[in-house]
Amino acid sequence: MTCSDVQRVLPEVIDGDLNGAFGSDFETHLRSCPDCSDLLSDLKMITTEARQLAATEEPSPSVWPQIAAQLRAEGLIRDQNSESAAGGPVLVQLPPRPRWSAWWLAPVAAALVAAGSYVISHKPAPQFANQQAPATPGAAPAQAPTTVPESPAATTASVPAATPEQEAKKSTTPTGLPAPAPEATVEPLPSAEDRQFLSVVSTRAPSMRAAYENQLKAVNADIRETQAYVNRNPGDADARQHLMDAYQQKTLLYQIALDRIQ
C-alpha cells in the first residue's frame, strides 16, 4: 500500500473507524510511514474534538453546506465521481507533508539578499575613491599577451593599481582617521541563522551535514573577504558587485537546502 492508497481511504477510516477493514497492508504502511501515521492521528484528533463540540454546541444546519462550499472553492474537497460507492465529498490528495517545516529558510534567504543589497547600496562613496578616467576610443590599446606576477604579495600590494598617494589615502578615512584594519583573517562564530540551518540539516539529512557545513564556511569566508575589500575600496563598483555575488552564493546554498532537505 502506498501513501496515495492510504490517503485515498483515510476519510472512510475516519468516518467509520475502519482501520482493520483495510487489512494488514494498511497497518504495515502506517507503521513504516511517519507522514501517514501522523496524518491519521491528526485527523482522528480533529474528529474527536469535533464530536465533542457537536455534543455541546450544535451549530445551525446551514453552517455545514457553507463550510463545504468554502472547502470546494479552496480545492480541498471535491465530489466523488459517479462510479464511487459513497456519494459524499472526498479529501483532495495534498502533496506529502514534511515532518518538520523549513519555512524559515525562505525568508532567511530573502533576508540575505536584502541585507547584501542594503549594505552594498548604502556604502557611502567617499571623495577619494580611485576614480579612473573614462576610456576613450583608441586610448587603451590591447595588450597581447598581458600577464602579471602571481605571487600573493604582488597581488595584494597592487590591487587596485595604486600610486603611493592612493595608498596613503587608503590608510585614512575621509575625516583623516586611520582606516580600520582588514577583518578577513579571523573566522567569526556562525550566526544564529547559520547555527539553526546546520541544526536542521543535522536532523533531516545527517549524511549531508559535513558537505553543507563546508559550503557554508566557504561562502561566509567569501563574503568576509569581499566585504573587507569593499571596506578598503568603498568606491569600487566591481567589488560591490562581487559582494552581491557572494551574498547570492549564500542565498543559493540556503535555497538548495530548502529544496533538498525537507
Add this chain to the structure above:
Amino acid sequence: MAGLLMAGLRQVRIDYPTVVGLVLASCLASAAFAASKEYRYTVGPHANITVDTQYGAISVKPGSDNLVVVTATFKPENVEVDQQQSGNRIEVASHLLRGTDQQTGQVDYELMIPPDANVNLRSSTGPLSAERLRGDLTLEGAEAVVNVRNVEDGHVHVRTMGGPITLVDVRNGHVEIASISGDVHLKSVTGPLVQVSSGSGRIFYDGDFGSGGDYRFITHSGDIEALVPADVSAGFRAHSMLGRVQHDFPLKPRHSRFSEEVGRSFIGNAGQASSEVVLRSFSGRIRLKQQ
C-alpha cells in the same frame, strides 16, 4: 537419490552448517538486492516531467514521441515511489520510509521520454544526466555530478552546491548554471544567453561563443579559462579583482565605460564582435586562449 546426494556431500567434505550458512547468506543477499519497477505514461507534445529523489542517479534519454517510460531501481522495503500523471504533466518522487538513510534509500531512475518534453530532475547525490533532447531542462542537486549532452532549442538550468557540471553540444537555448563550488565545463555551448556563476569552482569554456549571444562567466575564487578559435567573433570584457588576467588575442580596442587595468582586466573586440563575453572573478585567474 537422497542417499546419492548425501554420499556426494560426504565425498566432497561439505559439512551441514556450512551449507545452511551459505543458503541463509544467499537468501539475505537476495533480500538486499534492489528491485526495478517500470512506469509508463502516454503524453502529448511538450510534456512536463519531474523526477525528484533524495539519493540516487537520474538519467534521461530520448524515446518515442508520445510515451514516457520511467524505470526505478530501489529497495521497496526502504523507499516508495510516488507517481502521478495529470494530463501532460508527470511527477515521480521517491519517498523514504522511516529509518532510511543515504545507503539504503537510493533510487536510480532511467527515463525514456519524447525528445520535446520538458524535464525537471532533482537529486541530492546524483549523478544527473540528460542527452539528445529538445525541451527545457532543469537539473538541481546538492553534490550531484551533472552531464548534459546534445541538447538543442531548449533552456538548460543547472543549480548545484558542488560536483562537476559538464555541458557538451548545447545550442539555441538559454543556459544558466549556478554552483557554489562545482567546476563547470562547457564544450560547444552556444545560445542567446549563457550565464555561469560559481563560488570556488573553475569555469572552462571550449567553443566559439556563437553569434549574437550574451555570455557571462563569474566566479569568486575559481579560475576562468576560455579556449576559442582564431576567427571568433565576440567582444570581450574580463576583470579579476585579485587574480591575474591574460589573453593571446590581438583584440581591437573598443569604447567602454570600463577602464582597462593592465594584468587585471582587458577589454576588446575580436572579429565582428557579434557576441558579448564577460569574464569576471574576484580572486581567480582569467585566461582567454586561442585554440
